[in-house]
């Protein structure tokens with residue numbers, strides 16, 4: 001027993017688990033546990049969940065193949081997941097689970113279930129654009145105009161609704177601020 005009580009207490013206050021402290025100071029794990037109980041420092045899970053495990057534990061299947069987020073939400077209701085030291089978008093995690101790569105732009109599901117985090121339902125901005133563009137062609141509406149009626153270049157500002165309808169993002173923003 002060469003580790004001092006003070007050394008153990010210092011690491012307990014740093015938030016390390018009993019196992020991690022025992023390993024680092026080469027002392028008995030049960031001795032660390034006793035000191036933890038004496039000082040009433042809460043337990044730390046020795047095996048923290050992976051990002052995906054933590055995500056999965058906060059989802060609930062909903063009829064229709066959707067996945068509801070049961071974890072934390074931001075003030076506007078958008079799902080968020082804290083995974084120290086960062087905050088993550090649960091939809092973004094779903095995207096990486098499905099595609100194994102980083103998304104381009106915002107990730108969300110177009111399936112109609114609000115804030116759905118089903119990996120099969122989420123799209124990034126690039127995929128959403130392709131899907132909506134295809135839908136537009138399939139419904140016979142053809143190519144969108146190159147500029148909107150206020151002269152905004154649609155290659156930069158053009159967006160599609162989920163049904164393939166085209167609209168100008170710049171005009172929409174202006175309407176919102178006026």
Ligand SMILES: [Zn+2]
Pocket residue numbers: 065066067109111112113116117118121
């Ligand atoms: Zn869904």
Ligand SMILES: [Zn+2]
Pocket residue numbers: 148149150151152157168169170171172
């Ligand atoms: Zn416009």
